[in-house]
Structures are given as C-alpha cells and as structure tokens.
Amino acid sequence: MKLTKLSLVLRILCGVACFGFIEGVNIVDIEQDTVQTSGSTGWRVWADEDMTLRGWLWDVSDLRFYESQDCTGEYYNKGDPIDSDNAGGSWGPERAFDESMTTGWGGRGIGSPAEFWVGMDFGETKNVRCVSILDRSAENGAKSLVVQKRESSGNEWIDVITFSDLVPGERDDIPLSSERRCREGRDLLEINMHADTKGEEISVVMKRYSESLQTWAKRKSIKQIGFESDEKTTLTRCIDYSKCYKIIVKDKGGDGICCGQDGEGFYTIDVDGMSQTVSNFEDGRKEITYVGDCQA
Secondary structure (H helix, E strand, C coil), X not given: CEECCEEEXXXXXXXXXXXXXXXXXXXXXXXXXXXXXXXXXXXEEEEEHHHECCCCEEEEEEEEEECCCCCCCCEECCCEEEECCECCCCCCHHHHCCCCCCCCEEEECXXXXXXXXXEEEEEEEECCCEEEEEXXXXXXXXXXXEEEEECCCCCCEEEEEEECCCCCCCEEEEECCCCCCCCCCCEEEEEEEECCCCHHHEEEEEEEEECCCCEECCCCCEEEECXXXXXXXXXXXXXXXXXXXEEEEEECCCEECCCECCECCEEEEEECCEEEEEECCECECEEEEEEECEEC
16 A cells, blocks of 8 residues: 555554554655754764764864854863764874864774764853864765754753764854755655653654665664653754655653643644644554655
C-alpha cells in the first residue's frame, strides 16, 4: 500500500496498537534543526563518524561561540576546553580556541560508532546565538555537525541545531535561530514538543528510508534525547517530500506525556506554518509517525 501525502501514525499505547491518519508532511536531508536557544554553561559541536569525511578523525582549526546572531563582534573563549579525544601533543581541544589558524584540534572519536566533540565549559551561563567553525583542511573536516548545550540540571547534552551545509576547509557561520528558511524546493518541518514535568524522559528521533539499502538509514536526521520540563522546544528540518521518514516519540517512563500526575504535555508537527498533527500522547511508551512518500 502506497501512502501518498498521508502520514501513518502508529500509536503503541498500553501494549495495544491503534492506527490513525494525518495529512502529509513534507520532508529530508538534514539541513538544519533547531531547539530553544536559552543559555548554558557548556557548549560544544558534535558529529558521529558518518558525519565526518574520514570517519576516524576530525580536525578543527578554529571554533567560536558568539552572543550575536550573525557571528560578529566579541565571542566567548574564556573557559575550559573539552573534547571526546585527540591525537595528543599539540592537538588538544585548546588549539581550537587559540585564535591561530595554523593550529587546531586533532579530534579522535570514542565509542562505536565513533562520536566526536569539541567545545568549552564556561563555568557560568553563556547565551550563544551563533557558532563559527573552520575545519583544518578540506580532507579532514565534517560534512555536518550538531551544536549542543549542557542541560541545566545535570551532565546531559541537548541538541540545539543540526547543520548539514558545511564546506570542509572553509569557515561556516551557524546562527542558532529558528527563523531560518529552507532553500528552494524544500519545506520547513517543525516538531513542537510541549514537555510535561518529566522532560528528561522524552526523546524524538527521525530516520530516513534508504531506497538503495532498502532499510532505514543508520544516521538519524533528528535525534533529541531529553527536553526541558514544562517548556516548549522546537525541532526543525528542511525536508524533501519525495523521501520517506519516520518520527519516533518515546517516553521512557511509559506513561506518555499527557493528562496524568506529571502534567499535560503534547506535541505538534507543522510544515511551513500549517498544522499537520497534534498529539497528546496519552499513556504508552512510543508513537511513530510516517511522513513523506512512504510505502507500507
């Protein structure tokens, strides 16, 4: 069965599967996705091995966190540099913040698949609105990255924006604003999460179906683990409706995000300002929404 301009919502509630249909949502290749940009004491850029050009290293010459939305003026560079791992010697994370274009962070990943990150702990709240990054070379750079901030109540990291239009070896300025619009032929998908009092239990993942592999792509187009409790968070993505995606919303506690002792949470999915879906996600651990040109 081919679902054209329809999205199938599979709700798994209390172990019982229910089905419903909603209007189609345009989608695609990660271009940018954004959440609220309130301040944080820690900021970093993150990539997995599939987002880098080499898979086992990522070299960054310069990394700057700005308060301005256009990456101009003064920037924050007084803090403790942090990273996933590095090549040692003169390749530590501090080299990404030394204002020299001839040095750099020689990033190495950890885990399997490998994850890379470099950033700074500031020790006090910084309101970052733009990130500027320069890879050390066109060969050892990244194709895309995620800007992350430290969650206020612990050591977890929250995705702020995913950016895919990186040009390795050239400086990229990345405004952390949800006001950005998509290039021609793309539509803006927005997932608006209104979390309950246990936002740390909520996660959202979006995957694209790979026609060449005949399975869901390993790399996630959106991955947000944990939300600010009792707050609205917006994830955005520029999308291509000719592709098929699934959006998975999970509640670790297993009781959904609405209408219990933990408050009245809900989420919506919009495209170019037009409402597509509203879900209270009452009870259960997971809801799945298929969007785009999908086959089932």
